[in-house]
Amino acid sequence: MNLKKTTIVSLVITAFFLSCSNPDKERVKSTLLMGIAEVNYTPEVGLAMAGNYRGDDYASRGVHDSLYAKAFVAKDDKGEKVALLTVDICFIPKESIEMMRTHIASKTTIKAANIMIMSTHTHSGPVGGLNAPKAIEYLTKAASAVIEADEKLKPTILSVGRSTENRISHNRRLKCLDGTTHMCWEKFEPGFVIEPWGPIDPEVITLSLAQAGKPTGVIVNFACHATTLTGNNWLYTADYPGYMVEAIRKVKGKDYVPMFFNGACGNVTQVDYRIGFPDTYQECQRIGYLLGVSALEAITSEVPVSTDIIAVSREMVPLKHLTITDEQFAWAQAVIKKVERDGMPPAQADGIPDAQYAKDWVQMRAIQDQVDSLEVMVVRIGDTAFVGLPGEMFTEFGIDIKAKSPCKNTMVMGLTNDEKGYFPTAVSFTQGPKGFTPMITGYETTPGTTNYEIGSGEKLAESAIIQLNKLF
Secondary structure, eight states, X not given: OOHHHHHXXXXXXXXXXXXXXXXXXXXXXXXXXXXXXXXXXXXXXXXXXXXXXXXXXXXXXXXXXXXXXXXXXXXXXXXXXXXXXXXXXXXXXXXHHHHHHHHHHHHSSOOGGGEEEEEOOBTTEEOOSTTSTTHHHHHHHHHHHHHHHHTTOEXXXXXXXXXXXXXXXXXXXXXXXXXXXXXXXXXXXXXXEEXXXXXXXXXXXEEEEEETTEEEEEEEEEOOOBOSSOTTOOEEOOOHHHHHHHHHHHHHOXXXXXXXXXXXXXXXXXXXXXXXXXXXXXXXXXXXXXXHHHXXXXXXXXXXXXXXXXXXXXXXXXXXXXXXXXXXXXXXXXXXXXXXXXXXXXXXXXXXXXXXXXXXXXXXXXXTTOEEEEEEEEEEETTEEEEEOSSEEOHHHHHHHHHHOSSSEEEEESSBSOOOOEEOOGGGGXXXXXXXXXXXXXXXXXXXXXXXXXXXXXXXXXHHHHHHHHHO
């Protein structure tokens, strides 16, 4: 069935579902007040874009489609509140998160510790660090979505739906004939790639809000990099999550608020190595509309869930930085001498050049004995759970957390409350020959792309599972 026919079928099913009453929704336990809101925070043109190596020119050239921040706030009968905010941006580091939390807390009665902030991971948005020009201005505007949602609290029915979408995402780490790991954006001779090293997570989870008998919005949780448009694009865009919103609104109406919560997508992307890397807006639309159809399918099968409890848990997990070996340090110094002579390489569509790795390794060597504390946050709203992890987690972690969670309706999100690079599985560091130059075992396991010692991803996932068991 082609996309056009699939979309038509989905629209028919959705329309039928919306025309039917659901008596279970009248019986579900719902004692919380909730609000949902969105804010167009698109920065001014000319500010730096984040998410790709662009040589010495990162300035945006224009706006293809607007960037949004979308928020969901819940309040119990004791006045306790929790807020979840998703932003069309590549990543937001910890200092920016704390600034946004502080701003929200100063304008509302929501505790800063009860605010979860995540990135959709579009590679065509602005820089998330506070030192970027105008960053405080546009990040504060993004944070205002929570303030608006807090002003719209109403009795709400929540419903959870599920579907499967296996046409979008691909594991981008490829096992090859020569025993090496290659990445999906490279070009290959026929038969060189044996198979992907890992899985994808095809589960689409939706959490729908209905107020005064009317559907008002939905959270869509799915794991896939938002990198359809990468180093060749110079316009602000939400990438495929923006088209997902567009597709859902064509059915639900312009006032309906779809929110995208990106999952554990560290090693999962939209690129099928067998086809290549079409980095076009048409490809963004294709992917976004496919996900939108799958989200609508999930909505048609949704089941009401209890919303009588708010609970929040946080743990600061200590992680040691990666060690840069003597061989790696010597290699980096040699490359830097070459850069001093020849200059940095030009922009490239994906990946990181050796020159950038060399600079990163020298900096990492200076802090390799340092131990950082990274935040893992879990939010319970009735019979649903939200797990926020502070980096680009491999999809295996998301699958494992959901499988071990005592809550059936568990959503897992990466790049939440921080951005600390990639967190590969321990086994992924062994997927290829040993060596000290970059990309020996793949992009995500290269120092500089990942920053913490092997096993750190497992520690973060374990913290999430322990917290889930305490909350439920």
